[in-house]
Amino acid sequence: MPYEIGKINHEILLRPIAAAEDALxxxxxxxxxxxxxxxxxxxxxxxxxxxxxxxxxxxxxLEDLVLHDAQMDIRAPSHELVIAHRIVRARRRVSRNNPGWAVSRSGIMALAGVAEEISVEAEPVDRGGEGVELELVGDAALSPELAEIDEVLARTQWLVDGDAAVEQRKREPEINVGELLIRDPDWDEGERIGEWLELAKQLERLPTTLAASVLWDGWEHLEPLQRQHWLGQVLVSDFLRARGKVRSHLLAYAVGLREIPRERRRARDRTTRLVAYLDAMSAAAGMGIKDIDRLTLAKRQLERKASGRRTTSSLPVAVDLLMSRPIVSAHMVAKAAKISPRGALNLVSDLGVRELTGRGRYRAWGVL
Incomplete structure (x- = not known):
């Protein structure tokens, strides 16, 4: 069922839109x-x-995710942890590409790990007394030259395989019961992604935050991907970056959604949901500003402790690592500074960073 934009109640949405635009x-x-x-x-x-x-x-x-990203797991990673790390890698990949790359068919397919294949199917065609030839069907005609090459390859494959290959192509593909438990064969991801991208084109005249909210609501309604629903939040963040609202980084949109009650995010009334999504943007921006203030203060305090040291000191490396990771372990500091774990413990002790785990056998530090 396609997503219809319909009539938007601007009177109710005006205040949340202004707040979200200003906060972002x-x-x-x-x-x-x-x-x-x-x-x-x-x-x-x-x-x-x-x-x-x-x-x-x-x-x-959070501790398990950071350690898994550093390839220093202390336990076997769970299925949820693997998915969480995939979100981290997807956001990094989007950040490395141009704004708006993710909000495209090729970008979505690449992030979802789905390869768009150009199907080149060969069907036997009887040419009378001249034998059986193979006729290409599908989207193979990118150019006459490529079409001729594909036809020669298909005919050669048919000659090698013989009649058994032709009979195999005529058969209906067998449905694996195990595959049905994972994927719905009637779930056309390509068509749903196309509908969502078409929705994104229709939102060009709306304010950026309102367009992003409608885009996320459309993702929730269409559910283009069966197993990567989390990708929609990454795409919304890249959409905000492509529209020039948040150019310096990818917005942590889910951090704001987490602060909104589920009753508002899942309300039946679309206007209520849109207000909730706009409030989530404002909440994410507010929490981001507080985090920047906290990190700035922490970095200045750590730099005071590192000042006056020799130029070959590894304390600046440890400070930079603490600023880029929520938590760090002794092995992470040792790997970044290229020193021994014992030396990393000495660095952490000199900086006086807060210990977060509260355990004696395995310890981690961070600025939260």
């Missing part, structure tokens, strides 16, 4: 000018991933 603009300016902007953006990937899993009803510990 302030956040973007702070991140662009802050000395901890890059560290904030790197930390936001982890917080966004954990919050996205929380919104979906799954619990992933």
């Amino acid at each position: 603009a302030r956040l973007d300016e702070r991140v662009a000018r802050s000395e901890v902007g890059s560290g904030f953006a790197a930390r936001a990937d982890f917080f966004e991933s954990v919050s996205s899993m929380w919104v979906a009803g799954e619990l992933v510990h």
